[in-house]
Structures are given as C-alpha cells and as structure tokens.
Amino acid sequence: RINAERLLRRLDELGQIGALEGGGNCRLAFSDEDKAGRDIVLGWMRAAGLDIRIDRFGNVTATRPGREDGPPVMAGSHTDTVATGGKYDGNLGVLAGLEAIETLNDAGIETRRPVAVTLFSNEEGARFSPDMMGSLVYQGGLPLEEAYGIEGIDGSTVGENLERIGYIGDAPVGGNEVHAFVELHIEQGPILEDEGRTIGAVEGVQGISWTEYTFTGRSAHAGTTPMSRRCDAGYVAAEVAAYVRRLAAETGNGHVSTVGVFEVEPDLVNVVPQKAKITADLRNFDNELLKQAEQKLEAFVDDIAGREGAAVARRTLARFDPTPFDTGMVDRIHGIAERLGYSTRRIASGAGHDAQIMARICPTAMIFVPSVDGISHNIQEYTKPEDCEAGANVMLHTLLELAE
Amino acid sequence: RINAERLLRRLDELGQIGALEGGGNCRLAFSDEDKAGRDIVLGWMRAAGLDIRIDRFGNVTATRPGREDGPPVMAGSHTDTVATGGKYDGNLGVLAGLEAIETLNDAGIETRRPVAVTLFSNEEGARFSPDMMGSLVYQGGLPLEEAYGIEGIDGSTVGENLERIGYIGDAPVGGNEVHAFVELHIEQGPILEDEGRTIGAVEGVQGISWTEYTFTGRSAHAGTTPMSRRCDAGYVAAEVAAYVRRLAAETGNGHVSTVGVFEVEPDLVNVVPQKAKITADLRNFDNELLKQAEQKLEAFVDDIAGREGAAVARRTLARFDPTPFDTGMVDRIHGIAERLGYSTRRIASGAGHDAQIMARICPTAMIFVPSVDGISHNIQEYTKPEDCEAGANVMLHTLLELAE
Ligand SMILES: NC(=O)NCCC(=O)O
Ligand SMILES: NC(=O)NCCC(=O)O
Numbered sequence: 080r081i082n083a084e085r086l087l088r089r090l091d092e093l094g095q096i097g098a099l100e101g102g103g104n105c106r107l108a109f110s111d112e113d114k115a116g117r118d119i120v121l122g123w124m125r126a127a128g129l130d131i132r133i134d135r136f137g138n139v140t141a142t143r144p145g146r147e148d149g150p151p152v153m154a155g156s157h158t159d160t161v162a163t164g165g166k167y168d169g170n171l172g173v174l175a176g177l178e179a180i181e182t183l184n185d186a187g188i189e190t191r192r193p194v195a196v197t198l199f200s201n202e203e204g205a206r207f208s209p210d211m212m213g214s215l216v217y218q219g220g221l222p223l224e225e226a227y228g229i230e231g232i233d234g235s236t237v238g239e240n241l242e243r244i245g246y247i248g249d250a251p252v253g254g255n256e257v258h259a260f261v262e263l264h265i266e267q268g269p270i271l272e273d274e275g276r277t278i279g280a281v282e283g284v285q286g287i288s289w290t291e292y293t294f295t296g297r298s299a300h301a302g303t304t305p306m307s308r309r310c311d312a313g314y315v316a317a318e319v320a321a322y323v324r325r326l327a328a329e330t331g332n333g334h335v336s337t338v339g340v341f342e343v344e345p346d347l348v349n350v351v352p353q354k355a356k357i358t359a360d361l362r363n364f365d366n367e368l369l370k371q372a373e374q375k376l377e378a379f380v381d382d383i384a385g386r387e388g389a390a391v392a393r394r395t396l397a398r399f400d401p402t403p404f405d406t407g408m409v410d411r412i413h414g415i416a417e418r419l420g421y422s423t424r425r426i427a428s429g430a431g432h433d434a435q436i437m438a439r440i441c442p443t444a445m446i447f448v449p450s451v452d453g454i455s456h457n458i459q460e461y462t463k464p465e466d467c468e469a470g471a472n473v474m475l476h477t478l479l480e481l482a483e
Numbered sequence: 484r485i486n487a488e489r490l491l492r493r494l495d496e497l498g499q500i501g502a503l504e505g506g507g508n509c510r511l512a513f514s515d516e517d518k519a520g521r522d523i524v525l526g527w528m529r530a531a532g533l534d535i536r537i538d539r540f541g542n543v544t545a546t547r548p549g550r551e552d553g554p555p556v557m558a559g560s561h562t563d564t565v566a567t568g569g570k571y572d573g574n575l576g577v578l579a580g581l582e583a584i585e586t587l588n589d590a591g592i593e594t595r596r597p598v599a600v601t602l603f604s605n606e607e608g609a610r611f612s613p614d615m616m617g618s619l620v621y622q623g624g625l626p627l628e629e630a631y632g633i634e635g636i637d638g639s640t641v642g643e644n645l646e647r648i649g650y651i652g653d654a655p656v657g658g659n660e661v662h663a664f665v666e667l668h669i670e671q672g673p674i675l676e677d678e679g680r681t682i683g684a685v686e687g688v689q690g691i692s693w694t695e696y697t698f699t700g701r702s703a704h705a706g707t708t709p710m711s712r713r714c715d716a717g718y719v720a721a722e723v724a725a726y727v728r729r730l731a732a733e734t735g736n737g738h739v740s741t742v743g744v745f746e747v748e749p750d751l752v753n754v755v756p757q758k759a760k761i762t763a764d765l766r767n768f769d770n771e772l773l774k775q776a777e778q779k780l781e782a783f784v785d786d787i788a789g790r791e792g793a794a795v796a797r798r799t800l801a802r803f804d805p806t807p808f809d810t811g812m813v814d815r816i817h818g819i820a821e822r823l824g825y826s827t828r829r830i831a832s833g834a835g836h837d838a839q840i841m842a843r844i845c846p847t848a849m850i851f852v853p854s855v856d857g858i859s860h861n862i863q864e865y866t867k868p869e870d871c872e873a874g875a876n877v878m879l880h881t882l883l884e885l886a887e
Contacts, residue, residue: 162749163702205751268707289752298567300860301741301764303672303833306731313745314728320721327710337705339754341717341747345566347609348693348743348762348800350860358752360705429707456704456754
C-alpha cells in the first residue's frame with residue numbers, strides 16, 4: 080500500500096504553485112509557474128534517488144533500476160494546467176507514479192524490470208496546440224524542430240519558452256523503448272461518481288478534432304450601415320458557435336463539441352466586427368462519426384461565411400483518432416482493482432491523455448478515479464483523498480505485476 | 484467661400500495623429516493620441532485669435548465675438564475616434580467650424596452674434612460609454628462627477644484620464660446658452676453617394692440603445708463534460724448574437740442591430756467558457772419599435788440563459804430616444820445648400836451625434852456630406868475633398884445667416 084499522507088501532502092504542495100484565488104491553478108505550459116512546478120517534482124525525484132533523464136523537449140523521466148536492464152515499466156502524466164485548472168489533472172498521475180516507486184523503495188522490493196515515472200511537457204495544449212505535445216515528441220510523432228516552432232496564444236514559441244525555463248535537456252527524443260505504460264488520472268467527468276465506483280479501467284480515448292477559424296469581414300459603423308451591406312465577422316462566428324452546439328445532438332454517440340475561444344476585432348460596441356477567431360473542439364468515440372461531424376461543420380462554415388461575404392482561414396490545431404487501449408492491460412487493471420477491494424468498472428475517456436500517445440509504442444492503459452460533480456478544467460476540480468489513495472494503490476500493484 | 488486648401492491640409496495634419504498602418508486613426512477618448520489631436524486643434528484656434536474656454540469635462544469652445552454679447556451661434560463636433568476609425572468622422576465638423584470662422588476673419592466680416600466652434604469630449608463612446616458623453620455633460624444631461632467615475636474598457640476611469648491628459652479646464656459645465664447649433668458630419672452611410680447628392684439636410688437622429696450582457700456559466704472540460712451537464716456562457720452569448728441579427732429583420736423600419744463586443748473566459752480551446760460578455764447596439768427611428776426590439780431581446784436573453792442555467796448581468800451603456808431636429812434649421816440648411824448650387828436632400832442620421840444632445844438646449848440641425856461606399860468606423864473611411872469643401876461652405880453660410 081502506498082503512503083497516502085505523503086502523496087496528498089505533495090499534491091497540496093504542488094497545488095500551491097501558480098495557485099489561483101478561490102482555488103485551482105494556472106501553470107500554463109512552459110510558463111514560470113510550470114517551471115516552478117517541475118522544479119519541485121524534480122526535487123522529490125532526486126531525493127528518492129532515481130536516475131533523472133530530461134530530453135530535448137523537457138520531458139522528465141525518473142527511473143528506479145530493475146534487476147535486469149531493458150525497457151522500463153512506466154507511469155506518467157503531466158503537471159501543466161489550463162488557465163483555470165485544478166490541482167489533480169495530471170499532477171495526480173505524476174505524483175502517484177513517484178509514490179508507487181517510493182513505496183517500492185520503502186519496502187525494499189526489487190523488480191526484474193526498471194520502473195519509471197515520466198512528467199510529459201505541455202499535455203493540456205491550452206497555451207500551445209496540439210495537446211499531448213510532450214508525449215507526441217517523446218514518441219516521435221511530432222518532429223522536435225517543428226514542435227519548437229509552434230506559436231502559442233501569446234505569440235511566443237515553444238522553443239523560446241522551453242529555453243527560457245531551462246528545460247531543454249540532453250536526452251534525445253523519439254526511439255524510446257518502454258515495456259508498458261500506465262497513467263492514473265482523474266476521470267474529469269461524472270460517470271464514476273454517478274455510479275458510486277472508485278476505479279475506472281480505461282478502455283480507450285475518444286477522437287479529438289481541434290480547428291481554429293478566423294473570419295474576416297469589414298468593420299463598419301453600427302448605426303449607419305444597413306443590414307444588407309454588412310460583412311460581419313462576429314456574426315458569422317456566432318452562427319458557427321451555435322451550430323457547433325447543434326452538431327453534438329445531430330451527431331449522437333455521446334458526441335461533445337465546444338467553442339472555447341471567441342475573439343473579435345476591434346471589439347467595440349458601435350463597430351461591426353472586422354475579424355473573429357473561434358475554435359471548435361469536436362470529440363467522438365467513433366472516427367466515422369467524428370469525420371462526419373467535421374465535414375458538416377466545414378460545410379456550415381463555408382455556407383454561412385459565403386452568404387455574409389466573409390473570408391475564412393482554417394487551421395487544424397490537433398487531430399487524434401480514437402485510441403483503444405491494450406485489452407490485456409485493461410483486464411489487468413480491472414482485476415487488480417477488484418482484488419484490492421475497490422468498486423470498479425470499465426470506462427472510456429472523454430479527455431485526451433499522454434497514455435493515448437504512449438499506446439503507439441507499448442501496451443498501455445489508464446486508471447481513472449472519480450471527479451466530484453464531474454468538474455475539471457475548473458478551479459473547483461476535486462477528487463477525494465481516499466480516491467486518490469485508491470488510484471495510487473492500483474497503480475502500485477499494476478507496476479509491480481508488470482515489472483515482476 | 485471657405486479656404487478649401489487650408490481645411491484639407493488641417494484634416495490631413497490631424498489625421499496624422501494616432502495614424503494607423505494602412506490608413507485611418509486610433510484616437511480613443513482621453514488617450515495620449517486624443518490629447519495630441521486636441522493640442523493641435525487648440526493651437527489653430529489660438530492662432531486664429533479666438534477666445535478659448537475649456538470646461539471641467541475637457542470640452543473646448545473657441546469663440547469669435549459678435550457686435551453684441553449673448554449666446555453664440557455654434558458649430559461643433561469631436562476629434563476622438565474609435566480604435567480603427569477614419570480621419571473625417573468628427574474631425575471634419577470641428578475643422579469646418581473653425582474654417583468658417585477663419586473665413587469670416589479673412590473677409591473682415593462682422594456678425595451681430597458671437598460665432599463659436601466646440602470640440603466635444605468622447606463622442607464615440609468606444610472606450611467609455613455612453614457616446615456623446617462630452618455634449619451630454621456640456622448640456623447638463625449627465626452630472627460631472629458621475630461622468631468622471633465611468634470605467635472604460637481598460638478599467639481606468641474618465642476622470643483619471645482627463646486629468647492625465649491635462650484637459651480639465653476651469654469653465655463650469657451645464658447651464659450653457661447657445662443661440663443655435665450646426666454640426667457638419669460625414670454621412671457614414673451610403674445614401675447620399677447612392678443618389679449622387681452632395682449635401683444632406685439632416686432631419687433627425689435615430690434612437691440608440693446599448694446594452695452590455697455578461698453571462699456566467701461554469702467552466703468545464705470540453706472532452707469529458709456531457710452536453711447535458713454544460714452551462715456554457717459562450718454558447719448563450721453566441722445564440723444571443725445570432726438573435727440580434729434576426730431582430731433587425733423582425734423589427735423592420737430600417738432597424739439596425741449589432742453585437743460589436745464578444746469576449747469569453749478563459750478563452751481556451753478545451754475549456755467550456757465560464758464567462759461571456761457581449762454588447763447589443765439596437766437602433767430605430769421609431770421609439771416604439773426600438774422599445775419592442777429591446778423587449779424581445781430581453782425575453783430572448785432570459786429564455787436562452789435560463790435554459791442553459793447561466794446567470795445574466797445587464798448594464799445599459801447608452802439609451803437615446805430618436806431626436807428630430809428643428810424644422811426651421813433643417814429648411815434653412817436645405818435652402819442654403821440649394822442656393823450654393825449643391826445637389827441636396829433631406830436625410831436621417833443612423834449615427835449618434837453631439838447635435839442630438841445640443842438639440843435639447845437650442846435650435847439644432849446637421850449637414851451631411853457623402854461617405855464613399857458608405858464606410859465609416861473603418862480605416863478606409865473616405866470623403867472626397869470637394870464634398871468636404873461643399874459641406875464647409877454650407878456651414879459658413881448657415882452660421883453667417885444665424886449670426887446675422
Ligand atoms: N486530460 C486533459 O485534460 N487533457 C487535455 C487535453 C484535452 O483537452 O483532452
Ligand atoms: N457619429 C458617430 O460615429 N458617433 C458615434 C456614436 C454612434 O455609435 O453612433
């Protein structure tokens with residue numbers, strides 16, 4: 080069993096970095112707060128006597144050697160947050176991985192395989208798209224130089240920020256060999272809580288499609304410009320945003336779609352907007368339905384912009400196919416959770432996770448614990464201490480079984 | 484006849500202050516650029532030997548004495564702009580008033596009544612609402628202390644900015660006596676150009692209703708939050724913005740309505756917006772229709788916010804009834820324009836103007852000149868030199884007749 084007191088204390092300490100009034104955290108990727116959060120975790124990793132490896136993209140892996148060399152059994156997640164995030168999203172997975180390893184240390188248990196925990200850079204994608212950027216670069220799915228050049232919401236690049244916070248390490252990216260990967264994460268949705276279960280054995284992650292649309296119309300006087308002469312970029316964006324909502328019901332299969340970004344220029348009461356920028360986040364567990372939704376949205380955008388005479392620029396910010404996890408791994412997690420006496424179910428993930436990228440290179444699955452009220456990406460995000468502890472115990476035994 | 488070369492040169496010089504790349508101006512009220520624009524105009528007023536009076540709200544009146552004392556015949560307008568404005572909106576009226584007075588100087592003409600030109604503070608209302616703020620305070624319709632306390636889009640107050648730019652003068656506000664008021668302005672719409680007319684004798688200004696809505700929902704994860712559990716402030720705002728467009732067609736009578744401001748928080752791709760702020764600008768020449776539109780919008784807002792479970796906060800930013808101008812003044816302007824050989828029509832104003840406030844205290848009317856393509860509040864705003872000249876000549880003769 081893990082040391083719950085230590086795990087919860089660290090969660091609290093990490094949650095004090097970039098703390099927001101009223102609760103929650105702002106540690107956007109590659110910010111000063113992100114650096115401070117990494118620094119404190121790195122300190123704990125070093126204090127646990129682990130081998131630290133920082134790669135060219137700032138992904139930090141801390142390894143406890145096994146009796147044999149070879150690919151490690153790995154836990155991992157992220158410590159960056161959205162602008163108004165909670166203290167569990169990502170952090171719990173990293174700290175529970177570390178906690179499991181320290182529990183092995185404390186108990187003096189030797190394993191055949193090395194056991195590692197990785198803190199991946201920029202999982203959230205809130206400041207720099209795509210999300211899961213660190214694991215993507217780690218896995219080799221996104222070339223390092225391309226990732227360095229990505230511009231964020233404030234116009235600066237990933238590379239200059241990584242350099243500024245001093246997290247460009249020596250280890251190469253890509254070509255990593257991992258025996259198996261397990262990520263503990265809060266569910267961020269309401270299902271486990273609704274059903275009164277403690278552990279979710281995650282079967283897969285839904286597909287994610289992020290597109291940014293920039294509409295260009297013509298700024299004009301709000302009082303003197305007849306409606307028939309308008310080319311209102313803000314209006315086009317509003318119709319698209321309303322359509323994105325309708326698209327969820329039209330698509331079905333639990334489809335979710337969201338317009339999270341909405342900006343207009345010049346953003347003044349008596350000026351018809353000349354420019355509008357919005358993002359559409361579409362998700363579905365069925366890739367065909369996701370593609371259909373994407374196509375319908377494209378058609379709607381072209382139609383409404385065309386009727387208003389506005390120009391459209393589109394940019395794909397992220398596109399991930401639905402990812403099924405390794406069934407052997409899912410079964411294993413389900414079995415361990417039951418054996419430990421936790422009420423358990425198989426579940427699907429609505430959020431993107433580093434695990435879905437790691438699934439490209441090794442057998443992978445995830446452990447979910449309940450989110451109170453299903454709330455996440457919100458400063459009120461909360462998971463009960465006993466549930467954090469339960470998840471970390473399932474993590475410990477999963478790592479132990481895999482590492483033999 | 485006025486000195487067109489001098490008028491156009493000054494328009495150009497003033498247009499260089501706060502100039503934007505690609506043309507146009509940004510001289511938001513009480514900004515450093517606004518101050519610089521005022522300074523240059525004040526210099527010309529002083530050089531013309533006029534009596535300068537700056538009131539507690541920064542309204543600047545330059546007076547040429549008449550044979551008799553008593554209320555002046557006044558021209559006037561503003562020199563502040565929206566964030567992406569043109570160089571004619573407001574500026575032409577101030578500089579044409581000054582030009583008319585200097586023409587009287589050059590020709591050595593004495594008038595019975597004093598002739599004055601006033602530069603009113605913050606007509607645009609783009610940074611601080613309501614619009615026509617300077618003339619409102621001048622007229623006594625808005626108490627000075629209340630106006631000082633108004634917060635702008637950047638959170639600072641009118642009072643602190645007026646102080647910063649050094650335009651709090653000694654003259655009291657309110658209780659001003661004016662014999663008659665004439666404002667020359669660009670039409671900012673397409674009617675004169677469409678009909679090939681040079682001069683519009685403005686019969687009145689439509690009613691203006693500005694409301695700011697702030698919706699509060701619940702920030703949530705875009706991937707894990709089922710559609711049924713969302714309280715999406717951005718979605719509510721988008722539906723309202725789309726409705727504001729439909730409202731124009733539903734209301735009729737040339738109704739225009741615009742959502743110029745649209746902001747969401749936290750404004751991130753994978754976070755359901757927690758907050759959204761929009762403005763609605765509704766205008767109609769018929770106050771009953773305007774009230775109906777306001778009521779329908781209120782009902783729509785309550786309905787859609789209620790269905791989403793979002794809270795609504797509303798703030799009236801401006802509300803002006805439709806204002807008819809003095810028919811004797813309108814006839815006079817129409818007659819003078821015809822006598823001077825300009826193709827003329829009676830016309831209504833879609834934009835708000837200081838003249839509609841001055842109409843509360845003295846016989847008032849306006850002179851319009853064409854806007855190319857009807858474009859205004861846009862850096863491409865343009866009025867032909869010969870039209871500026873024509874408007875200033877009508878202004879000169881109107882002032883002359885009124886001042887005897
Ligand atoms: N787990 C998580 O919040 N990931 C961020 C990427 C996403 O939007 O799903
Ligand atoms: N003339 C003008 O642009 N006034 C600004 C106020 C308005 O929006 O009508």
